[in-house]
Amino acid sequence: MPSEELQLLIAGYVLGDLDPEEAAEFEQLLAQNPAIANEISQMQVALETAYAPPQLPPPAHLRSTILENAYPARSTPLSANRRKLLSWRSALEIAAAAVIITLGINNYQLRQTLQTAQVQPPQSEVITYVLNATDAGSAASAKVIVNPKDLEATIAVQNLPPLPPGKVYALWTVVTPSAPYTTDDKKAILTEVFEVDERGNFSQTVAVPKVYRFEDLVVKVAVTIEDANAPQKHIGSPIMITGL
């Protein structure tokens, strides 16, 4: 049990009132005795229990919105960076209409799909994509349940092994070549980046690209392994994919 003097210093840290000398001292103490971290948590819990209002999970879409806006688009328009999608969306809607009309794209099916989507509501409330492992020996599986109206999806992944540091899993939406959306050179839109817990599971509700409103334009949904600091580079091959 830490001394009262140390406990008061920990209280000061949790309250955020350490002066520079105390901060330096505290940093040393923490380095010498990492178990102090546990005391910090206890103190934090006590403070919040007494004085913080009840914690409330925000609406599901807020997470993706924040992540997409936190690191806004920087360079080439053809990068598969999903974060670009929000800022490109309205531009693309105009561009798509203009491209179809003025260049007279001879894609009758595409035109029909878009018109049908505008006139009729989607037949089913949700669309379920089932992904299986490309390696026959793997027990990994995933389901992506999309609500096209709200452009939200629940991703549920099971039995994917946790990755080494510096790597993440990436979920890709692969679209038809003629679809009027920004994709990378593999016709893929980076849809979510995630890690699994120690049991190999991941579950989250996320926002999805507008292409999901036109079911025929989504060809595949796949999962690859990417570098955590540049998942958009899309260097991995699918380890899970629909249609197997």
Add this chain to the structure above:
Amino acid sequence: MQSGQSGHQESPLLSQTDAELVLAVNNGQAAALGVLYDRHAALVYGIAFNTLGNSQEAEDLTQDIFLTFAKRSSYDPGRGSLRTFLVVLTRSRAKDRLRARQSARGVLNRWQSMGQQDSTPNLPLEHVFQNEQSQEVSSALAQLPDNQQQVLKMAYYEGLSQAEIAKRLEIPLGTVKARARRGLLKLRQTLTHFA
């Protein structure tokens, strides 16, 4: 690991401390911001909602907090815990928005009721947050001397700096610190159990 990767991650993101994650966020790692969000968004949103009273504004404020944090975090992990930093920041920004809302309403009222004395009563900000405290919390707080409760409330609940508290109460800064720390220590002993 690829060359060009910034930082040197010893452990997967999920097991990193808040301080390590903040460093990663400052290096532009989106995944680290995601983990911080998963850990702390409910705290931020809870305060935002509690202060502002509706989900739309609470969402806006939560987004504001996390985006500010991603762009230029003034948080120094050496000086205090991230959660308290977020609480104080959220509380402060929420009060700014409340004041803006009330002053906008005040302007509106002056337009609508020209010449009349009648104006929207400005609720003291303290009355906006009505927490229903559990029995356990109430009795734990009751065990604190009044002067410790007072300082803790001003520091954490109202987000006042210790210098501001010292000025308002006309007591030395050292006394403010001592009261707050002793109060929190007492709370920790009463509310949580030793292993």
